Amino acid sequence: MNMLRRHWPWILAFVILLAIPFLFYDWSKGRHSGFVLTLMSEIGVMAIFALSYNMLMGQAGLLSFGHAVLLGMGAYCAAHVVLLVKAGTIWLPTELVPLAGGLGGLFFGFVFGWLVTKQRATAFAMITMGLGELVSAAALMFMGFFGGEGGIPVDRVMNTSLVGVSYSSPWQVYCLVLVWAFVAAVLMKLQTQTPLGSMANATRDNFERAQFVGYDPRMVRLYQFALSGFFAGIGGGLYVMIYEIVTFDTVSAAKSANALLAVYIGGAGGFFGPILGTIVVVLLQSGVSLLSNAWLLYVGILFIVMVMYAPGGLIGLLFMHMPIWRAGRMRELLLPYARAFPPALIVLLGFVFLVELTSFTTIGAAQGKKFSIGGNVIDTTAPMPWVIALAMLVLGALWLRREARGFRERWDDVMDGIKRQGAMS
Amino acid sequence: MEVFVVSLLNGLVYGMLLFMLASGLTLILSMMGVLNFAHASAYMLGAYFAYTISTYIGFWPALILAPLLCGLVGAAIEMFGLRRVHRNGHIAELLFTFGLALLIEKGVQMTWGLLPVPYRVPELLDFPLFSVYGTHFPAYRAFMLLISALMFGAIWLGLTRTRIGLVIQAALTHPDMASALGHNVPRIFTLVFAAGTALAGLAGVIGGNYQVTEPAMAFTMGPIVFVVVVFGGLGSLTGCFIASILMGLIQTFAVVFDVSLADLLAKFGFTVTSGTPFAEVLNVTLPRVGALLPFLMLVLILVFRPRGLMGTRDT
Numbered sequence: 001m002n003m004l005r006r007h008w009p010w011i012l013a014f015v016i017l018l019a020i021p022f023l024f025y026d027w028s029k030g031r032h033s034g035f036v037l038t039l040m041s042e043i044g045v046m047a048i049f050a051l052s053y054n055m056l057m058g059q060a061g062l063l064s065f066g067h068a069v070l071l072g073m074g075a076y077c078a079a080h081v082v083l084l085v086k087a088g089t090i091w092l093p094t095e096l097v098p099l100a101g102g103l104g105g106l107f108f109g110f111v112f113g114w115l116v117t118k119q120r121a122t123a124f125a126m127i128t129m130g131l132g133e134l135v136s137a138a139a140l141m142f143m144g145f146f147g148g149e150g151g152i153p154v155d156r157v158m159n160t161s162l163v164g165v166s167y168s169s170p171w172q173v174y175c176l177v178l179v180w181a182f183v184a185a186v187l188m189k190l191q192t193q194t195p196l197g198s199m200a201n202a203t204r205d206n207f208e209r210a211q212f213v214g215y216d217p218r219m220v221r222l223y224q225f226a227l228s229g230f231f232a233g234i235g236g237g238l239y240v241m242i243y244e245i246v247t248f249d250t251v252s253a254a255k256s257a258n259a260l261l262a263v264y265i266g267g268a269g270g271f272f273g274p275i276l277g278t279i280v281v282v283l284l285q286s287g288v289s290l291l292s293n294a295w296l297l298y299v300g301i302l303f304i305v306m307v308m309y310a311p312g313g314l315i316g317l318l319f320m321h322m323p324i325w326r327a328g329r330m331r332e333l334l335l336p337y338a339r340a341f342p343p344a345l346i347v348l349l350g351f352v353f354l355v356e357l358t359s360f361t362t363i364g365a366a367q368g369k370k371f372s373i374g375g376n377v378i379d380t381t382a383p384m385p386w387v388i389a390l391a392m393l394v395l396g397a398l399w400l401r402r403e404a405r406g407f408r409e410r411w412d413d414v415m416d417g418i419k420r421q422g423a424m425s
Numbered sequence: 426m427e428v429f430v431v432s433l434l435n436g437l438v439y440g441m442l443l444f445m446l447a448s449g450l451t452l453i454l455s456m457m458g459v460l461n462f463a464h465a466s467a468y469m470l471g472a473y474f475a476y477t478i479s480t481y482i483g484f485w486p487a488l489i490l491a492p493l494l495c496g497l498v499g500a501a502i503e504m505f506g507l508r509r510v511h512r513n514g515h516i517a518e519l520l521f522t523f524g525l526a527l528l529i530e531k532g533v534q535m536t537w538g539l540l541p542v543p544y545r546v547p548e549l550l551d552f553p554l555f556s557v558y559g560t561h562f563p564a565y566r567a568f569m570l571l572i573s574a575l576m577f578g579a580i581w582l583g584l585t586r587t588r589i590g591l592v593i594q595a596a597l598t599h600p601d602m603a604s605a606l607g608h609n610v611p612r613i614f615t616l617v618f619a620a621g622t623a624l625a626g627l628a629g630v631i632g633g634n635y636q637v638t639e640p641a642m643a644f645t646m647g648p649i650v651f652v653v654v655v656f657g658g659l660g661s662l663t664g665c666f667i668a669s670i671l672m673g674l675i676q677t678f679a680v681v682f683d684v685s686l687a688d689l690l691a692k693f694g695f696t697v698t699s700g701t702p703f704a705e706v707l708n709v710t711l712p713r714v715g716a717l718l719p720f721l722m723l724v725l726i727l728v729f730r731p732r733g734l735m736g737t738r739d740t
Contacts, residue, residue, distance in 0.1 A: 129648060130721075297531040
């Protein structure tokens, strides 16, 4: 009972995530929406990946540009294990394929980690970038392990399930992803409370003092890197189960960059930041890329805005409201928020409009696509849409700046009030 | 022999091109510790600017205007972006330039399209200068060598013979000390950043039609330039020069020699069959490994000699 009281948010989240696909359930045909299930499975895998990335970036302060190597190597290992099981060489329950990926990730985490953890800070970023490029070049070169450009296709229906599930439908795979994602997330959360997790924080904040305490920062980094490889590998194993193929994309620099973007947008400080960031990035990636070519541009802008103005990420922005929420004064911010909302919306729309206009004149035209809003085709070569977009952007920005000043005054007032209250009580 | 001479010349051309990119990056990285991911993006921008300018008013004005434009972009990035992020530390700066590189790539894709643009060598220089053992050496490559040699001379003179060059040199190795002595290191940094970006832009102008002008060119060139900078060592332009030439030669020669480890072993009497352990690794030929060599070098150097060839301190 005590368990339930303390951990109810986790259980609630699990139940909600299990229920969401039913919102898109097609009752007339009696089947799930494949798109939603794939999307949510993707979010699950990328969330594990981002969390494992945050073990390096958030916890240990190590900025890696080659984290996808660990995901990819885990995925390749899992794919080979699946092939071996299918050939009858070894026996392994289907449910444990992600674990095989995790062990592969752990192994390569130790091997690569032994090289890269000699350095930290900028040098670490560079050496992981070199490693990432090295492995993705090797993935195209060696056919035996990586399968070259075609990758390694597998068939996830192995008939070795412990619970008698065939994993032929996306729904069954989604359940598997969900369970593993929760196991991995809980383990990673627990890891932050272990001595290793604390020492990782210590070497991040003051690496010389951590040395004086008697720990070898190199070893702390190595263990942290290897463990992060284990969880990334679990993600890789799940990747194999979802897509039934592993290609060199999984080790590519673009994949690594995705993790970095997701973690930073969500916020590297809190444990749940990376999950939030992953949801934003994957939704933008899958949702926007159906409509336009510019999803990476939006993610990039979001990223730069975060780096420049909100280093704590989305979760940091949320946490900034905590004291006001606790003092019960959120109501006073409602009006300033409501006043800032219209100009913000206009700026956003103007910006999106401008980006899409540019994108459709070049890339869209080359692909033979037409830019249409609500069924009206817009002529991107005419000057009018451009003028409208620019006007929205500029005028909206001016208006937003005015409102932002008022908002800041209000915010400072409320914060001051709370501080004074705190001092008196 | 003929292969050797031709490859040597090509390697030199490529090496000098790399040096144009790497010199600016070395200065930026050594002075302020900013690992500028957007440096190769300036190279790409230079090529695209030059392409657009050359379609309107020709190649020669583009040779001057495009680098100037890139320099302006660089100065703007430093003044309105980097300086703001600076107080959040080196990692934030690095992330900022990384995001910028992403944005520039997407921006270029959206402005000039996904496909390579037909940015060509100017007609005036489109003839074979001389031929070595029957292989023609294009005049444009000689022109590239000339430009990069001139640039090298200008940098060298600027750094050793002018007052500001001396301050830059001081700030390279002892940034804090130079600042404590009353020199305005941030302003010098803006200058160096703009100059470095302009140089990268110049490299783009003359490199864009030597290679291919496409949106992916920044992300293929960027890591190689990093390798050169790390290999050369922080705070040393000489090291950077040697590393650039070396990298140029390695990359061109790797393409030429069609040998593998298996061939080498065969000289000593081992024959590699498909049953030999690591047969696949042994059978890979050198041209295929060529793309991989720079990164192997990067990893090995950072592991075993983090200060690089002639660096004054660790990376």
